Amino acid sequence: MTASPAQLPFSEAIDFFKQKIRLPSSGWTDIWQEQHSHAFVVAGAAHDDLVEDFYNAIRQAKESGTGYPAFRKQFDEIVAKHGWAYNGTPGWRSKMIYYTNVTQAYNAGREQQMQAVKHLRPYGVYRHTSIEHPRLEHKAWNGLVLPLDDPWWDTHTPQNGWGCKCRKYSLSRIEAAREWEKRGRTGPDEAPPIEMEMRVVGKNGSNPREVWVPKGIDPGFAYNPGKAWLEPQTVPPLQGYDAVLKERETPWPTAFTPPPMPKPTVVPKSALLPANTAPEVAVADFLDVFGASMDEGAAFTDAAGSTLAITKALFQDGKGEFKWMSKPGKVARLEYINLLAMTVIEPDEIWWVWVKDHGENGRWRLKRRYLRAFEVDGTNEFGVSVFEWGKSGWTGSTAFMGTQKSDAAREAYFDKQRAGRLVFSK
Known part of the structure; x- marks a missing residue:
C-alpha cells in the first residue's frame, strides 16, 4: 500500500513547513492564496499560544512520521488547554487543519522536485483521484498534460479545494506522448479556458470581501503552493515578511509600504x-x-x-x-x-x-x-x-x-x- 502524502516525511515538504511564519488570525482568509505558502494560520486561532501549539504539533507529527493520529490526540489536548471554541466537530476540524497543511506541504515539496528535473521531465499531468462525490470540474481535468511552465498550472496546481485529493505528476517527453496517444492526440493538450466567478470569503472572520476565483476551485486555493514558496518575490508577501526578506537581502516586498516616519x-x-x-x-x-x-x-x-x-x-x-x-x-x-x-x-x-x-x-x-x-x-x-x-x-x-x-x-x-x-x- 502506498503511504498518503500526509504520512511522507520527505525533506522538501518538511522544509516548506519549517519556513512558515506563524500568525494569529480571526479567519483562514485573513491572508490570501500565495501567502499561505509563507504563513501558518488556524482559522479563529487569534492567540499566539494557541497558534504556537498547533504549529508545533503538526510539525512534530510531520517530522516524526506519526501522522494524523498523533495530531488528533494533541488537538484535543490543545483545545482543552486553551479553552478554544471552534466551528465543527473535533474530528472534522482536526482533519481540516492537519490534512490541508501537510497536503500543501507535500505538493510544494513535489513542485520543487519537479522543477529540479524539468529539463528531463518537462510536462505535468493532472490526476483526479477522488471516487466519492467528485468535483465535476476536477474530473474533467483528469489526464490533462501540459508543459510545467504553462500558466494554467499557476492557478490549477492541486490542492484545488478543501479535501481535494487531486495530484500533479511530472512526465518525460516520451511519457507525455503516450498519454496523448491514448486519447488520439499527436501533440500537447490545450489549457482549458479559465472561467472566473465572484465569491464572498471571510464571512465569519475579520476581513470579509469579494474575490474572483477560477470556477471549480475553492476560494483561497487558486495558486501553485510550490511556486509561491520557491519564488516568494513574485507574489505579494505578508506585511513585514521579515524572514524571507532577510534571507534574500531584499527591501520591503512590493505589496507592503511601511508607514511614514512617525512624528517624534x-x-x-x-x-x-x-x-x-x-x-x-x-x-x-x-x-x-x-x-x-x-x-x-x-x-x-x-x-x-x-x-x-x-x-x-x-x-x-x-x-x-x-x-x-x-x-x-x-x-x-x-x-x-x-x-x-x-x-x-x-x-x-x-x-x-x-x-x-x-x-x-x-x-x-x-x-x-x-x-x-x-x-x-x-x-x-x-x-x-x-x-x-x-x-x-x-x-x-x-x-x-x-x-x-x-x-x-x-x-x-x-x-x-x-x-x-x-x-x-x-
Whole structure:
C-alpha cells in the first residue's frame, strides 16, 4: 500500500513547513492564496499560544512520521488547554487543519522536485483521484498534460479545494506522448479556458470581501503552493515578511509600504532619570505609569488588543532582587525606563516577530515589539525606544542619535527597528 502524502516525511515538504511564519488570525482568509505558502494560520486561532501549539504539533507529527493520529490526540489536548471554541466537530476540524497543511506541504515539496528535473521531465499531468462525490470540474481535468511552465498550472496546481485529493505528476517527453496517444492526440493538450466567478470569503472572520476565483476551485486555493514558496518575490508577501526578506537581502516586498516616519514625541529632560537612580526607584516609576505599584500589579491591554501583566516581577531576578539592573549593560536601561513605559502604553507601531528557541527542536514563540520615536525638548536629540515582550521575558532599549541629524537619517534609523508583521500603527 502506498503511504498518503500526509504520512511522507520527505525533506522538501518538511522544509516548506519549517519556513512558515506563524500568525494569529480571526479567519483562514485573513491572508490570501500565495501567502499561505509563507504563513501558518488556524482559522479563529487569534492567540499566539494557541497558534504556537498547533504549529508545533503538526510539525512534530510531520517530522516524526506519526501522522494524523498523533495530531488528533494533541488537538484535543490543545483545545482543552486553551479553552478554544471552534466551528465543527473535533474530528472534522482536526482533519481540516492537519490534512490541508501537510497536503500543501507535500505538493510544494513535489513542485520543487519537479522543477529540479524539468529539463528531463518537462510536462505535468493532472490526476483526479477522488471516487466519492467528485468535483465535476476536477474530473474533467483528469489526464490533462501540459508543459510545467504553462500558466494554467499557476492557478490549477492541486490542492484545488478543501479535501481535494487531486495530484500533479511530472512526465518525460516520451511519457507525455503516450498519454496523448491514448486519447488520439499527436501533440500537447490545450489549457482549458479559465472561467472566473465572484465569491464572498471571510464571512465569519475579520476581513470579509469579494474575490474572483477560477470556477471549480475553492476560494483561497487558486495558486501553485510550490511556486509561491520557491519564488516568494513574485507574489505579494505578508506585511513585514521579515524572514524571507532577510534571507534574500531584499527591501520591503512590493505589496507592503511601511508607514511614514512617525512624528517624534517631544519629552522634557526631566522624563529621563538620573544615571545613578537606584533600581527600586526606577522600577517604581515604571510601574506607576501603568497604575501598578511594588505591592500590587496591573493588567494592561495594548493598542493591538494583547494583555500584559505588569508587576515588579518583570525586574526581579531569581532571588527576587533588583541588583542585576545595576550591572554593566543593564544600567543604561534605568535612565530611559519611563520612555520604555510610554512606548508600551502609546506606541507608534507594534510588530509581531517569531523567534525559535535554542536547539534543533525548539518551539517557536511570539515576541511583541513596541516602537516609539522621541525627541528631547530643546536639544533636537532624536531617539527610539524599543520594548520587546514575550513569554520568556522582555528586553528594552532606548538609543539617541545626537543632534542635527537629517530627517532621512532619522527615518532610516527608525526603519531598522522594524521587524516581523506590523499589527498596529498610530
